[in-house]
Amino acid sequence: MLIEAGNSKILCDPWFVPAFFGSWFVFPRNDQLDAELVTKIESPTHLYISHVHGDHLDEAFLAKHVSREAIVLLPDFPGRELEQKLTSLGFTKFIKTKNGTEIAIDDETKIAIHVETSITDGPGGDSALVVSDKTARLVNQNDCRPGDIEALRSHGPIDLHWLQFSGAIWYPMVYEQDSTAKQKLASAKVESQFTRALKYIETLNARAVVPSAGPPCFLDEELFHMNMITGDETSIFPDQTKFLERLRKIGRHNDILAIPGTTIDISSEKISVASPKNIDVTKIFAEKEKYLRQYQADWSTWLSDEKAKWSNAPSYSRSDLLSTLQAWFEPLLALAPALRAGIGANCLIKTDDLNVLINFKSGKVENYTDQQFGFRFDIPRELLEAIVRRRAVDWSNSFFLSCRFVAWRSGEFNEYIYNFFKSLSVERMIRTEHEAATRLDFSKDLSEEIELGDYVMQRKCPHRQADLSVFGEINGNELTCSLHGWRFSLTDGHCLNAENRPLRVRKKTN
Ligand code: FES
Numbered sequence: 001m002l003i004e005a006g007n008s009k010i011l012c013d014p015w016f017v018p019a020f021f022g023s024w025f026v027f028p029r030n031d032q033l034d035a036e037l038v039t040k041i042e043s044p045t046h047l048y049i050s051h052v053h054g055d056h057l058d059e060a061f062l063a064k065h066v067s068r069e070a071i072v073l074l075p076d077f078p079g080r081e082l083e084q085k086l087t088s089l090g091f092t093k094f095i096k097t098k099n100g101t102e103i104a105i106d107d108e109t110k111i112a113i114h115v116e117t118s119i120t121d122g123p124g125g126d127s128a129l130v131v132s133d134k135t136a137r138l139v140n141q142n143d144c145r146p147g148d149i150e151a152l153r154s155h156g157p158i159d160l161h162w163l164q165f166s167g168a169i170w171y172p173m174v175y176e177q178d179s180t181a182k183q184k185l186a187s188a189k190v191e192s193q194f195t196r197a198l199k200y201i202e203t204l205n206a207r208a209v210v211p212s213a214g215p216p217c218f219l220d221e222e223l224f225h226m227n228m229i230t231g232d233e234t235s236i237f238p239d240q241t242k243f244l245e246r247l248r249k250i251g252r253h254n255d256i257l258a259i260p261g262t263t264i265d266i267s268s269e270k271i272s273v274a275s276p277k278n279i280d281v282t283k284i285f286a287e288k289e290k291y292l293r294q295y296q297a298d299w300s301t302w303l304s305d306e307k308a309k310w311s312n313a314p315s316y317s318r319s320d321l322l323s324t325l326q327a328w329f330e331p332l333l334a335l336a337p338a339l340r341a342g343i344g345a346n347c348l349i350k351t352d353d354l355n356v357l358i359n360f361k362s363g364k365v366e367n368y369t370d371q372q373f374g375f376r377f378d379i380p381r382e383l384l385e386a387i388v389r390r391r392a393v394d395w396s397n398s399f400f401l402s403c404r405f406v407a408w409r410s411g412e413f414n415e416y417i418y419n420f421f422k423s424l425s426v427e428r429m430i431r432t433e434h435e436a437a438t439r440l441d442f443s444k445d446l447s448e449e450i451e452l453g454d455y456v457m458q459r460k461c462p463h464r465q466a467d468l469s470v471f472g473e474i475n476g477n478e479l480t481c482s483l484h485g486w487r488f489s490l491t492d493g494h495c496l497n498a499e500n501r502p503l504r505v506r507k508k509t510n
Pocket of ligand 1: 461462463464481483485
């Protein structure tokens with residue numbers, strides 16, 4: 001997104017090069033923008049990167065296309081990873097913001113960046129941008145899920161609210177599971193994504209909403225089935241038109257279908273929308289398969305070159321791969337006793353010819369023989385080698401989002417195992433361990449209670465302490481916290497997503 005406000009042009013998360021091992025492509029495509037717009041994109045006054053994931057921080061594009069004169073608006077993250085990456089790309093001008101605090105960037109324009117720094121949202125953090133000038137205020141929430149919605153709207157009435165509504169995860173598609181069950185899980189996930197987005201929309205109450213930050217599309221034939229075309233696919237990636245339909249059903253008729261190249265002008269009287277010239281926007285969605293097949297054909301050479309890079313890379317021997325993982329993971333495991341306790345079972349990484357066990361109890365990485373495990377990832381050997389070679393500190397960003405693997409787990413979702421794979425550096429692991437130790441401290445004061453429907457319950461969600469008076473939804477005998485979709489029985493409070501996170505709840509007495 002390029003925001004023109006006052007005398008500033010703020011370029012936000014310019015993503016052009018497909019991400020995650022050539023899995024995610026921009027949808028609708030942005031490789032056919034007109035030259036005038038491309039020039040504007042390449043010469044902003046300010047650059048805002050919400051977080052370090054590959055579909056937001058496109059290092060290849062920034063390296064070649066964006067002026068180093070741009071002043072970077074840095075979110076107030078606990079670590080310096082984003083700043084370091086942008087510095088290594090040649091950016092030298094930074095404004096370090098303070099979480100949620102508004103600052104002027106020119107005579108007419110103010111910005112505030114709100115950060116979300118839990119490990120689950122990526123140990124590097126995620127963020128949302130609020131831009132205000134004399135005529136309007138815009139919230140670019142993208143895929144950030146701030147627990148404190150009130151802070152986001154504290155800057156005043158909002159004209160335009162951009163936010164994510166579609167999926168951005170590998171679950172449940174990669175899980176080894178019966179296809180009917182998986183289809184149900186995918187539908188439930190879509191519903192919970194919509195519910196969460198609607199909660200933000202309702203609370204921020206902007207004049208218009210722009211569904212954005214996804215879905216990606218999948219052009220590799222191996223992954224093409226994850227595009228949602230007829231709606232019957234096992235996919236969590238509905239497109240903008242589906243969410244706009246939902247918004248219309250709740251009486252919102254002014255929300256906006258934006259594609260790359262769309263211009264939105266805001267004045268106090270009206271919001272006008274201009275689609276890019278020569279593109280039939282309706283056709284993109286009405287004839288989606290045809291559109292995607294053409295896009296696929298246009299990028300097929302790029303994709304086969306990309307794939308050739310993985311398989312042409314030099315191979316580790318089995319023993320080298322094992323010893324490299326041992327030397328990398330074991331010092332990190334030693335730093336993380338609380339995280340290991342939270343994981344509570346071993347993890348098998350299975351490749352074509354080498355099976356490696358991460359023994360979370362002993363803190364060792366072992367050759368797998370027949371030890372017990374509670375999690376399993378089947379990863380193609382060349383991709384495992386690629387992430388090991390890069391020393392990828394966050395496997396969700398570098399690999400899991402590619403969906404190029406199969407997963408299995410014996411029990412419920414366990415966020416600690418993914419937090420481990422997102423924290424494969426000393427700096428990250430120290431933060432992750434601290435969060436795990438704090439989270440597993442059940443002595444924390446969660447005594448405040450609220451009334452919701454016919455029930456009295458703790459105000460803070462047992463998952464990540466979202467305010468249940470805002471995010472709690474009662475459906476029959478269950479409570480769903482729509483921030484991340486965790487569910488709790490209203491009969492006895494037990495959590496349906498994780499074993500050790502009960503909700504304190506009782507029926508109201510009259
Ligand atoms: S805070 Fe994550 S589901 Fe409630």
